[in-house]
Amino acid sequence: MTGFVRPTLQELVDRAAGDIQARLPGTDARLRRSNLEVLSRVHSGAVHGLYGRLDFLSQQILPDTAESSYLEREAGVWGVPRLAAVKATGNVTITGNNGAIVPIGTTLQRSDGAEFTTDAEVTIVAGTATAVVTASVAGADGNTAQNSQLAFSSPIVGINGNAVVAAGDLSQGADSESDDSLRARLIDRIQQPPHGGASFDYVTWAKEIGGVTRAWIYAGELGAGTVTVRFVRDDDVASIIPDAGEVAAVQAYIDARRPVTANVTVVAPVAVPLNFTIQLTPNSVAVKDAVTAELQDLLRREAQPGGTLLLSHIQEAISIGAGETDHITTVPAANVVRATGEISTFGVITWA
Numbered sequence: 001m002t003g004f005v006r007p008t009l010q011e012l013v014d015r016a017a018g019d020i021q022a023r024l025p026g027t028d029a030r031l032r033r034s035n036l037e038v039l040s041r042v043h044s045g046a047v048h049g050l051y052g053r054l055d056f057l058s059q060q061i062l063p064d065t066a067e068s069s070y071l072e073r074e075a076g077v078w079g080v081p082r083l084a085a086v087k088a089t090g091n092v093t094i095t096g097n098n099g100a101i102v103p104i105g106t107t108l109q110r111s112d113g114a115e116f117t118t119d120a121e122v123t124i125v126a127g128t129a130t131a132v133v134t135a136s137v138a139g140a141d142g143n144t145a146q147n148s149q150l151a152f153s154s155p156i157v158g159i160n161g162n163a164v165v166a167a168g169d170l171s172q173g174a175d176s177e178s179d180d181s182l183r184a185r186l187i188d189r190i191q192q193p194p195h196g197g198a199s200f201d202y203v204t205w206a207k208e209i210g211g212v213t214r215a216w217i218y219a220g221e222l223g224a225g226t227v228t229v230r231f232v233r234d235d236d237v238a239s240i241i242p243d244a245g246e247v248a249a250v251q252a253y254i255d256a257r258r259p260v261t262a263n264v265t266v267v268a269p270v271a272v273p274l275n276f277t278i279q280l281t282p283n284s285v286a287v288k289d290a291v292t293a294e295l296q297d298l299l300r301r302e303a304q305p306g307g308t309l310l311l312s313h314i315q316e317a318i319s320i321g322a323g324e325t326d327h328i329t330t331v332p333a334a335n336v337v338r339a340t341g342e343i344s345t346f347g348v349i350t351w352a
Contacts, residue, residue, distance in 0.1 A: 006055040012044035063186050068179050075186045082182050086210040088135040088142030088173030089119075090245065091166040092150060093128060100124045100158030102131060108150035108163055114142060116150060116170070124158070130166060135173055140211065142173035145238055171243045174211030175235065181213065197259040205254045206231045206266075212242075212250065216304055221340070222265060229254065229266045230305045230341065240345060242268045269305040272338060273347030277331035278318060280351060288351060291321035296346050303344040309336040328352070 007015070017029035017040045029036040060070040072082050094102055106118045115136040122129040133150075135142030144150075148165045155161065185207060192200045199217050206215035206229055215231035222228060231250060232240040242250070251266040258264050276295065280287060298317040302309055311334055318327050330352065336344055 004055060004058040006051045007048075009044060009048045012048050012051075013041055016040035016044045016047075063183055063190070066183075071179055071183060071186070075182055078186060078189050080182070080186045080189050083174070083177035083208070083210045085138035085176040086172060086174040087138045088116075088140075088144065088170045089132065090144075090168055090170035090172075091130050092116075092133050092163040092170075093166050094122065094124070094131055094163045095128050095160045096124045096156075097158035098124055098127065100156070102129065102156060102159060106156070107136070107153040108133060109153055110144060110148065110150055114144075115153070116142070131163070133170065135170070138173070139175050140173050140235055140237070142170060143236060143238065144170040168245055169238070169243055171245050172211065172249060174233075177210070181207075197262055202227060202229050202254060202258075202264070205257050206250050209250050209253055211235065211246070214300075214304075218306070218340075222263075225261070226263045226265065227258075229264060230269045230343075231266070232269060232343070234300055239271065241271050267341070269343040270341050271345040272342045274299070274303075274309070274336060274344040275331060275347035275350070276314075276329065277350045277352055279328040279330070280318075280324065281326040282323065283351060284323070287321060287323040288349075290323055291318050291327075292349060294318065294321045295349070299344060299346050305343045306338055306340045307343070308338070309344055311335050 017037070020029040020036050020040055021027055024036075027036055028034065029040050031037055059065040060067060063071055063074050066074060075081065092108070100123070102118055102122050102124075104118055104121045108116045108118075110116070116133040117136060119132040119134055122131045144165050146165050146167055146169050148170075150163045150165065152159065152161055152163070185204070188200070188204060192198075192204075194201055194204070199219065202217045203215045206212050211233045212231050213234040215229060218228040218230070220226060229250070231242060233242055233246065234240050247266055247268050251264075254264055254266060278291070280291065294317040295314070298313060299309075302313060311329075311332060314332065314336075315327075315329055318324060318329065331350070338344060
């Protein structure tokens with residue numbers, strides 16, 4: 001079956017000129033600057049615009065090619081709304097004089113200007129206090145590593161000027177869902193309707209949490225009747241491996257939807273960095289960057305907990321790096337096999 005093919009402007013002009021001459025024998029609609037030649041071009045220009053609109057609409061009627069607004073509308077019809085951006089949150093440690101109070105809504109700033117506010121009033125006891133803070137702006141940029149410093153925007157009597165991000169980081173921040181992610185979830189919803197606890201339902205539920213990009217299910221891993229769910233957050237800058245708070249959020253979301261008889265445990269995969277030793281030809285910076293990008297993409301597509309990464313696929317990824325003409329891979333030297341719960345993450349490349 002042939003798809004919609006939009007005729008070119010010149011094809012439409014030739015078609016109009018031919019039609020005019022066929023219906024007005026003895027005329028020449030191709031004579032330069034003649035009224036009929038102008039008419040054929042004006043008419044063809046208008047029709048070309050209409051064909052352009054038809055071409056555009058033909059891409060919007062199916063979700064695999066639809067653009068953002070049409071994709072979002074189609075997804076809404078299927079009950080798959082775009083995941084909104086999520087604010088990062090977590091604990092910070094504040095020090096100061098005993099009895100000093102940090103009010104609710106107090107603003108703290110990261111060194112790059114990102115702002116966070118306290119969710120509740122806290123009082124210094126024994127020289128310290130732990131406050132829950134939330135990023136002022138939703139998005140993955142709010143995620144902040146443990147031990148990072150946040151400065152109070154305005155001094156508070158009896159409180160030291162800086163707070164420190166506590167264990168567990170400021171996490172769970174996620175950007176608004178991309179079109180590619182929404183498209184994939186919508187197609188999954190169409191092809192795999194909910195089955196009240198089928199294996200793919202757990203993957204779907206996990207990916208309905210902002211920031212979750214991939215998820216896997218392992219039935220019976222912890223015994224009969226158990227379901228283990230693992231997931232990663234590929235777009236988090238610090239690590240694709242979720243922290244305790246992010247695991248808890250997915251666990252709570254699935255618990256609210258799972259069958260009552262299902263024993264579900266959500267856990268984070270264990271990252272095992274995969275290192276490479278490659279002799280590359282040519283070994284320019286540009287080619288090295290291209291090969292690095294291809295290997296990172298391969299891991300995002302094929303790495304999974306307890307899975308096997310084929311050496312042939314690794315070599316293929318290196319070969320398709322722009323500019324590569326030849327290479328020798330000495331590490332890894334065989335298929336990469338991970339144990340239960342382990343997932344290959346990108347390590348370092350040694351350029352031999």
